[in-house]
Amino acid sequence: ITTPTWLGRMPRFAGSTQHGKLKADEWRSFCTITLVYSLIKQWHDKDTRFQQMLANFMALISLVNIAHRRTLDHKAIADYRRATLDYLRGVKTLFLEQQLLPNHHAALHLSSMMQMFGPVISWRTFAFERYNGMIQAINHNSRIGELAVTFMRYFCMGSNIRAILAHGSKLPGAFNTVQDTFKDVFGSDVRGTFLNDSSVFDEEEGAVPYPPRSRRKRGELSTIARNLFSSLME
Template identity: 35%
Template sequence: FSIHLDFFNPHGVTQRGAHDSIGVISCANLALDPSIRYLPEYVFVAGIIPGPNEPSVDELDHFARPVIEQFAQAWRPGLHLSSTADPKSEESGAVVEAGILLSVNDLPAARKIAGLQGPMSGLICSICRMRGKNLIFNTDRSQWTRRDVEKLRHWANAYRNANTLAERKAIFDDHGVRWSSLWLLEYWDPTRMLVIDAMHCILEGIVHYHCRYVLRLFAAAPQLSADGFKHAYDHPWIPYDAEMAPSGCKLEEKHVPLVAKIQEALSHIIRTGTPETLAHVQHVIRETITPSWLNSVPKNYGEAKAGSIKADEWRTLSTVYLPIALITFWGDDDGSAPPEDNSEPGYLLKALDHTMALFQATSITCRYTMTTSRVLAVRDYLESWVKDLRTLFPHTRGVWRPNIHAAGHIYDFLLLLYGPVISWWCFPFERLIGALQKINTN
């Protein structure tokens, strides 16, 4: 089975700000054929966590424990069925073993149900030992050492058996783990079974971040100034020269390279979020003829009236409409390719190449079949996007998105463990939540 935990607003998604929150614990039988696995009648709603507020992380485990205990018993000794549809089992029955193969959630919920530190804590990853948010952009996989599961289990039990809250806090701060009922499962391994969900991490995570905050493709962005951020840094920076520096303004030798880097970062701000760019994107959305099976996206994308873009809409935007729009707008200079220099068209071409690396990774990740070459391509495209992000877009420096590192681990789940994400992402469970939201509660 796969197990999913999430909280939702019972009054619908139109209410913003503080709102009531109800939780749902649901499971899907991975042994069923994929064609029926996620149909509503086959999804097991294991528990409802009443609102109006979300429980604390320790309280949450009390809701999850009864569900997990059933799976612990179903694994050892298993469930004895007195009879089945098989005529051979009429006399002796059959023993059925069931277990939790994976837990699929967004990053915050995953850390809560597994009893791990949050994604913005010291231990930024549930899979490897990366410590410190400054390593979010580290793409050197040789440093991504997998966490020791036996040590995690040891400290989780130590947390449960601690005599004081101070002891528990010390264990959690030092080792990044608290007790979770998932440790009742003798086979539980959060480094392999607590998956990184592609829907939340890729589509609602870094694709949303890239379009809205990196490229600034939304209507409010150009309102900052006529040319976006350009005028704030439009200055002819002069390289530092100790002989030319006025008295009292000389820098220490160790600071000279740092000043040069700051000047370089401020010398080019790529004007991506212009009204013309957004208008062209909207034009492409309106005029592009697509198959009937392709879900629509808001024609006024980027405007406040378009509302919140959903995960499936981000998938369509990043794999269909935005590639067409940006290639024709930034990659076409009167029928020829823009110059590969430091001119404004040249920088827009660099932004296009950088953006397409992410969009290609997204397109391959969402495919229904997976091969080794495709998985390696996803890894390479994501690494390319991460490496160039802060160089091309200096305004992203100092912004720490745990999804950026987590996305790199999707490679592990695609290639080594579970195959195409369609068989283990959150879309089916989100549809269940949508159905629950529509239930009349008056």
């Protein structure tokens, strides 16, 4: 399946130990795109149970897609409520051993919250979850009382480097050699939900993009001036 470039990475080998735990964005892409095509292809001509499971899965995809809309009206909220009930009824009918979980119950209340607060994108906590993921990726020594300082140090270090790199062409040529390393350490995939959420804000006028990546071969060493190195580490 070929997907638009603004979508995040499509998970490969999902569900296997080789891939590991899926992130929220990967779950969304995998279910709303990959499985939609795959299950229709695999189940469309099978017996009644497979047809019912396919319809049940499509009800889940419908409610997810409605919940991610930027704008909502009364009809969309009613469609969400109907799709949620169809999905949960299907779960209880098709999977008798499956017990409903707190998230299933919470989904029933989401339509009321949409009615009161508007589209979910305006009040969900995806940004906080993203920062939790960033914090979990920071190396630390597990010493209680020092974690906050370690996190703050890495955040400040990343902010300082971004500020330096924002000068673009004003930097010495040798500075471009740290681009790949910087993106490996502090970079992240900004497509998918992050891009969707941040696109509601206009780009800052006059913002200078990062300089292009250097053509340095992997494993090739290079040097930068000591004062530039000190600026990076502050």
